[in-house]
Amino acid sequence: MPEKGKTLYASLIGLNQYEGGVKPLYGCINDVLKIDALLRVFCEQKKEPIEYKPLYLLSPDEAGNKELEKYRNSMDLNLTYSAPTFQNVSQLAFAHMEKAIDEKKDLCLLYFSGHGGTTTDVPPGFKTGKIETLVCQDSRSNARDLRDKEISFLLHRVLDKKSMVHCLVIMDCCHSGGMTRGEYEGYRSIDYSDKGAKLKEYLGFKEGFYKVTGGQLVFPIADYVHLAACSADQKAIDSSDGGYFTKALVDMLIKDGRASYRQITKKLNASFTVYNNRQTPIVHSREDWKLDREFLGEGLVSIKRTFELRYNRERGRWQLNAGSIHGLVPSKDGSRTRIRVDGTNIEGELTVVELARSIVSGDDLNQLDIFDDSHSASLIALAIQPITMGISRLNEAMKRELAQAKENHNCLFVKFLADSSKNCSFQIIAKNNGFSLEQHPCISPRGDAIEFLEIIESVARYSYFRSLIGDPSGFNLMDFEFTVEAIEGKLIRNSRSLSRVKGKVSIIHPNATLCLNYINNRQPAFRFSIRLRENSNRIDCFVSALYFSSEFGIYDNFLANVSLSFENPLAHLNYFNTENSLIHAIPLKVNTAFSEKGIECVDECLKIIISDRPLDLSIISQPDLILNNRNVMRSSKGKKRSKIREQAITKDFFETFVVYDFPIRLCRQIAV
Incomplete structure (x- = not known):
């Protein structure tokens, strides 16, 4: 689990507008805002919250400016940004990440949404015939692209002698798999090169980063995880709502925030459909085992499913914008369906459940501003008979581990039974030094109790909604x-x-x-x-x-x-x-x-x-x-x-x- 005092240094770069006649993109500002909102929730939901320190390098168009203003108001943020020029990207973005402290086990993240490019202007000595690039705001006016080899140097400088800092690079641009959006027909790429750069002009050359070995130029690879929208020879898809990759990534993490990097790419590839071979999200790391770590390191929890909570001023009551179609039931027969207002300790009870809305009651709700339409709430108890999981065949240590995990995790659909004489829907057993569900041998054993608990909660939730009927x-x-x-x-x-x-x-x-x-x-x-x-x-x-x-x-x-x-x-x-x-x-x-x-x-x-x-x-x-x-x-x-x-x-x-x-x-x- 991350220690108290951790900080996440995030450099977020999004470009809708470019100089030098480069065709604009339409969804990159939206991408940055989605990632920013995701990171804020992740950091806040920690038992010991992670301090979030973002740096924004943005080039919005008119629509992007409107999205920014809307986001500022909805999140109550004083969001300021600098231009994503070559100088700012290569200096400010990486200098911000460099603030991560090894002893604190800080986190750092680089996110880029914009045009990616390629060039055959490869200095002699590099064994590749093509180099992937990031296209900065002024790359086609008075600067040039940032080369993938230079990104390697900048990341090496950020992470040098910082073995405990977890670094993640996310790129939603064409050819991003080769780095560490075409002209807008839906793609994010530039099909013509910049003015070029000689090796001595490369960032890192003066520092001696590139070494000649066996007649070839080689350089060290930093220890980070790289999530890319596509492979080096593919293009990433853009839309006014944002990149397909970023949207799919955020949606997936909202529902499964404990996924490993390897699992993330598998799920994203599945969601992109098996028939489209034009964009294949990839992940790589210097150390393969790190791909089995969870998103942004160990112990981050999934984002809670939340519902809008509004005060109906005409009827004088609080209403939740969810109902029976979402599996909600009213409190009944001594069992209560309860919600908690996000960001507070205020709770309410569902007394009436309609098709797509529910009436919420409770004296604590009087503390809320009835004119504030930004309230949201999470379900903390559901008046149903939960699915029973037998744990009698586990040893005492594993029972305690599961019980502790359940205490810290909001389980609505699962109940543990330690009494072996009672019938259970499922039986949890020990297998291969981990927790396993006996009736589902295809579910591989999990050594982490929290991860296993989330799996069986998903199984129980699936079973619950499979029983959904109407009138x-x-x-x-x-x-x-x-x-x-x-x-x-x-x-x-x-x-x-x-x-x-x-x-x-x-x-x-x-x-x-x-x-x-x-x-x-x-x-x-x-x-x-x-x-x-x-x-x-x-x-x-x-x-x-x-x-x-x-x-x-x-x-x-x-x-x-x-x-x-x-x-x-x-x-x-x-x-x-x-x-x-x-x-x-x-x-x-x-x-x-x-x-x-x-x-x-x-x-x-x-x-x-x-x-x-x-x-x-x-x-x-x-x-x-x-x-x-x-x-x-x-x-x-x-x-x-x-x-x-x-x-x-x-x-x-x-x-x-x-x-x-x-x-x-x-x-x-x-x-x-």
Whole structure:
């Protein structure tokens, strides 16, 4: 765990505007603000908070200035910045990181969002024929690019003789994997070089950083971790909302802040879809074992799931912008559902839970400003029967370790039972000097109690939301028609070919299992649509989807609040690939690692949610767990369903919604 008194020195660089005729970018300021907000929450949520000291080098356009002002107001910050010129980037940014103190085990971070470039202007002696560069604000006017070799020198100077300082470099730019955005058609790169630089002009030359050995120029590599948006020969995608890499990284860390660097890249690559090979996030470090450390070092906790808390001045009551669709239930039968206002010790109780909002009561709420609409709250207790985990087969030391972890970790869905005579949904056992879940052997043992606790909480949370049901009396199943197109045995090279392939179309009914098979070792896919029938009695409604993967992931990005009406009666499952193209076919994949365990089939589930108002389901989503070889599945032989799966989520609500389940079985034959 980080020691008291640690400081995080972060140099955050974002460039929307450039000099010298360089085409602008549109999302880099947004990127910096996302990273800044993430780092602030991470530092504040520590038991012993880390002091956060950021340095900003920014070049905003008009839209970027508006985002900055909005961010200043929302965060109540006096955020000032300097220009990201070559001089400031090469001097101020690294000098700020150099303040990290080894004895305190400080942290330092370099984040860059902007254009990346390449040049063949390589001084003799370097064995590479091309050098990757960072394009600074004045790189095409009166300065030049910052070379990757120079970045190596600057990082070496920052970290020299500082073995205890944890340093992370994050780059969201084209060719960033070769360093330690094209012209705006969605890419962040420059396709023409700067004015060049001779070796004697390189930063570090005067200091003797580059040595001649065997006729080649060599230099030492500093001890840091490098997260890059793409490999050295790829381009990173830009949008007005920010880089795809940064958004995916922040979203993932919000849901899984204890992921290791190696796990981060695996999850990001999965989220970028298996068919887009244009941008592959990578990570590397001088010491490979450091890739198994958690983001920004050991012991950082995941960001809490928070809800907006607002005072309804018309009705004179506090309301939480979440409800039964998010799994909330009111206090009942002696059990309480409680929230805590973020940044305070003020608590409240959920007395009424509607579809997408809840009424919060409590005398402590009188301390809050009813005109302040910036309050947020976290759930600290949920009035449900939690999933039971037996710990009777653990030794006393491991029991104490788990109990201590649970005391410091807000577990809503898990309850430990030490009495071996009582039936448990799951049994926790000791395996390979770590904690293991007996019913899920694909989940590799974890030696860290907190990490294991977060895993079983995710498993329990997944099971809880798999049981999500609505009020079927509010809707008539006959008003809707569900169609599936099963795609099997087709050659799918990328998202474009996926869009062209055809499959077998059929009507499917809720609770009917969709079976999809690998044929000729080619992965399957499917298309899914919902139609409001012409003779329907409903005038309109909203349709969304949740997808439950076999790796305990919950995804809400395939269908979100599509309005169905007589004028627009049809909705499709779809997703945006990394080129921002809309793809209607959903690819599925079984990892070959399952064959090693004799498992051929995975069970997944698509939930179609129909409601009379728009719903925000993002709070339900969670990433796949990193398991043995990244995947987990239920055996094709079947197993007992845990009690939590049998327990429907009870609700009290005024609006209505219904959930239709479509189980999916995905099979890949084991090669003999």
